[in-house]
Amino acid sequence: MILLETRDLTRIYGGLTAVNGVDFKLPRGQIHALIGPNGAGKSTFVGMVSGRIPASRGEVWFNGQNVTQLPAHKRIQAGMAYTFQITAVYANLSLADNIALAQRSRDRTRILAALDRVGLADRADQTTGDLSYGHQRLLEIAMGVAQAPRLLILDEPTQGLAESEIEGFNALIRSLAGETTILLIEHNMNVVMALAERITVLETGEILATGTPEEIHANAAVQEAYLGHV
Ligand SMILES: Nc1ncnc2c1ncn2[C@@H]1O[C@H](COP(=O)(O)OP(=O)(O)OP(=O)(O)O)[C@@H](O)[C@H]1O
Ligand SMILES: [Mg+2]
Structure with a gap:
């Protein structure tokens, strides 16, 4: 059962294509990490998924419904919760x-x-x-968990956490695994490897690779584009 799907999802800013034709499927219950270099389009992608950034092209399907035209608050009502890269409390x-x-x-x-x-x-x-x-x-x-969401999107949640707080964060996400589907943008590869069942790598707005942590770790193109630098 696919909870979230994007088809040809694209965002163009002036002359810059920040997200380019992304086809993405997230099965219900999965912990999925979205990784990639700075400026790859990760935040823009989840911004379009959550409805905060309008898509230039393409579709977002959530829980069997085409939500592409729904405003963000309707997507929250439909069961999406997200935390921003920049803290919003x-x-x-x-x-x-x-x-x-x-x-x-x-x-x-x-x-x-x-x-x-x-x-x-x-x-x-x-x-x-x-x-x-x-x-x-x-x-x-x-605050995201309190909404009992179907999908929890976390944009760099461990940024600013002390090393001593990371293990607690990992335990928290694992404890949520049975309750909700999680899409996690994360630069800390230890966290990604500890938590993600599958990983999608974004580079210059396009999907470079998708697979299990082992497959992504062994992927030469991913090593070249990203993992070699973190
Ligand atoms: N509002 C905007 N107007 C113009 N360009 C933008 C806007 N928002 C993002 N961009 C550009 O789109 C590209 C993708 O940015 P985005 O923030 O989605 O990347 P990211 O993968 O989340 O990066 P990071 O890991 O640094 O958070 C970048 O080149 C960025 O400069
Ligand atoms: Mg970002």
Whole structure:
């Protein structure tokens, strides 16, 4: 069962084709990593999937529905959740209020359950802006999880996490695996190799390779374009 599919998905900025004719299929339940060099088009691709960036060409299908023309909030209602490459939390609100906004409910039990997933339940009433950057990133993931999404898209979630926080992040994603499908943009190859069931490599807006972690690691073109440099 395919949860997400893109067909010929393309985004052109002036003279620059940021994403070029991407055909992509994500089966329900999979943890799938999207990797590639800076500027490869990863964020633009998930921006089009989530509806924040209009496609110049092509289609997005989600849960059996053509969502290409749906605005972002309708795609959220349909079961997509995403965290941005640049952290998007309300710094002047408490953690609990951030979760309440994400889940559209002030149910305290659910708020604490979501925060507990990322180890932040004991900080529920602190002001978010007082947290470390790494903890703010974990809060953002909790905000995604609180929506009980069909698809969780994470754009560089470990950026800014301390090395000591990475293992906890990996455990969190593994614990979500039975509940949701995950599309993970990630530069940290240790995280990718530890988590992903399949990997897609994007380069200059096009899919260079897709396969298991072993296949991607052994792929000479991927080594040349990306892995040789990280
Ligand atoms: N709003 C925009 N206007 C013009 N060009 C853009 C815009 N957004 C992105 N681009 C360009 O599109 C290309 C793809 O950018 P994108 O941010 O999708 O890459 P990325 O793979 O997410 O990179 P990174 O790993 O650095 O986050 C880049 O050349 C970028 O400069
Ligand atoms: Mg990006």
